[in-house]
Amino acid sequence: MTITTATLREMARSIFIQSLTDCSVEEAFARLVRVSDSGRRVLIGGSEAIDLEHLKHLRIVAVGKASATMLGALLNCLKGLPHDVAGILIAGAQPANLPPGFQFFAGGHPLPNEASQAGARAALEMLHGLREGRSDAAATLCLFLISGGGSAMMELPLDPSITLAEMRSFYQELVHSGASIAEINCIRKHFSAVKGGRLAVAAAGVATLSLLVSDVAPDHLDALASGPTLPDTSTVDQCREIVARYGLQDQFPAAVRRFFDRLDLPETPKPGSFAGKAITLLSSDQLAAAARVRAEGLGFHAVIDNTCDDWDYQAAAEYLVGRLRSLRSIHPRICLISAGEVTVKLPSTLSKRGLTGVGGRNQHFSLYAATLLDPSDASTVILSAGSDGIDGNSQAAGAVVDEGTLETDAQYGDAAAQKYLREFDSHSILAPLGSTIVTGPTGNNLRDLRILLAAN
Known part of the structure; x- marks a missing residue:
């Protein structure tokens, strides 16, 4: 017929x-957090299991379009645990039930805004505080909940002289360039103080784990939200080649052009420089x-x-x-x-x-x-x-x-x-x-x- x-x-x-219904964030977290044979709640990831009930302090940085959903699903799985839980949520809109101890920032997308910068600063400040003067680091876990859109929602230039207006113009040129998301995010990683693994490096000395809802190709996970918590596989040379291939240098604001013209453009943290543990909860x-x-x-x-x-x-x-x-x-x-x-x-x-x-x-x-x-x-x-x-x-x-x-x-x-x-x-x-x-x-x-x- x-x-x-x-x-x-x-x-x-x-x-x-x-x-979309079948790929529920809530169900993905329910699969992640389970009750062990001994009756304790554990977070299952790959070959490792983290005993959540052993922890005293849990810090969370959630950023991206799915971050509010991810945070709500995680907190629902942790109900009843005696954790000291706090963190940063950078999302498009504030959820009605955001618990005490969390700071919210309405990060911009597709262009960063003032809240994008404020959220990035708050995340760095919290992570620096974790590694300074804490005697019970073994009982502390920092979870990064990362999803697509995080590149714009959380941003801070490596060069502090670059203004928000200049950064927004830079982002506009990238979005309209016709480059792939992996290529765009290669450039962003080398521009940013929180991308390309730099956010995770700020938490050095504290156990960290990234939980990902991915909007990038499975073999380019370090491009997700420009890879704030994963070692970067791209290089300064690749960044310069992409900028040249798409004719972007002349389109950037003068301050951004000067930054990328630097002979000593800082390289991002590379694989092997830190342990970037991550679990992909959902993907395309x-x-x-x-x-x-x-x-x-x-x-x-x-x-x-x-x-x-x-x-x-x-x-x-x-x-x-x-x-x-x-x-x-x-x-x-x-x-x-x-x-x-x-x-x-x-x-x-x-x-x-x-x-x-x-x-x-x-x-x-x-x-x-x-x-x-x-x-x-x-x-x-x-x-x-x-x-x-x-x-x-x-x-x-x-x-x-x-x-x-x-x-x-x-x-x-x-x-x-x-x-x-x-x-x-x-x-x-x-x-x-x-x-x-x-x-x-x-x-x-x-x-x-x-x-x-x-x-x-």
């Missing part, structure tokens, strides 16, 4: 929403796997293909549409799943021309993908959305399109779509068409998910 395009659209939305791999299970439950043959991770949005869309067409010739009901991010380079002339488009990489990808579909792609649906519920500067998480999304009239036809793509204003055409996906902030952040469905 042929499935209508409308039904496929609802199925794609359902797979996306249910996959788990999100893609959850989507596959959901799609198979709906009767689709499901394939995961992350080949186009970090590709330019056009190349990624063309690859995935071509792959779907090929798979469709074999399987009557096919679901192609792709996790990760695509890149969209915004020209510096955009703001100078007074153009203020609304949208993000997911809607931009979806709109371009819609232009690739033709009548031969009947019963094809393409969804792209961010697991954090936020796509660029819009209120949407992403969008879902099909072969009939772009009509033939001038207002919503292919020519109009090309205009909105040129102006990076995808939301303004997709929203009136009912194609946007609005979830609100999810409290999670596992990169983007693309779901392509086709039924013969």
